[in-house]
Amino acid sequence: MVGGAGGVIVEVEAYHHTDPAAHSYIGMTERNAVMFGPPGFAYVYRSYGIHWCLNFVCEAEGSASAVLIRAIEPVAGIAAMRRRRGKDLASPDDPALCSGPGKLCQAMGVSIKHNGLALDRPPFELRARASVPEIVVGPRIGITKAVDEPWRYGLKGSRFLSRPFPKR
């Protein structure tokens, strides 16, 4: 979680430098430089000029890989997140609060200030899951290249996914 607000990650997408849709595909730029650095850091960028997206830099043979956080299940700081979203969400656990890259970043107040920060120091707090949940895999969403690559991972049956996964 981030800065006292956050929740359980329920959906992610994998990217690495051989992926045409990844920012690290073309090569290192000023923006994605953190992806080429050591793992365990946050990579934050702007999408369509108005949304923030949060990634975790991962270790994958030094190949500039990262995981995009697509959705979380709100657990802490829900009131603060609702305030930041500026929406009148009917139910306290409304999936619309964090069911998407842009939404969860807005909810947790993630911005360019968090780019390149370590995930094991404030305001970040990364904790391991108590047990291994059931995971499903599916095609990725919201990109224009290599959409069919099955690199989207989600928590099976979660109501907080940005979109439901296909049956398998």
Add this chain to the structure above:
DNA sequence: CTCTCGATTATCT
């Protein structure tokens, strides 16, 4: 409920 389309701005070519 599903699908289409416009908004908005840092970054890249």
Add this chain to the structure above:
DNA sequence: GATAATCGAGAGC
């Protein structure tokens, strides 16, 4: 100047 790993509103079924 063109592009984008999205969101949300609004039209059409």
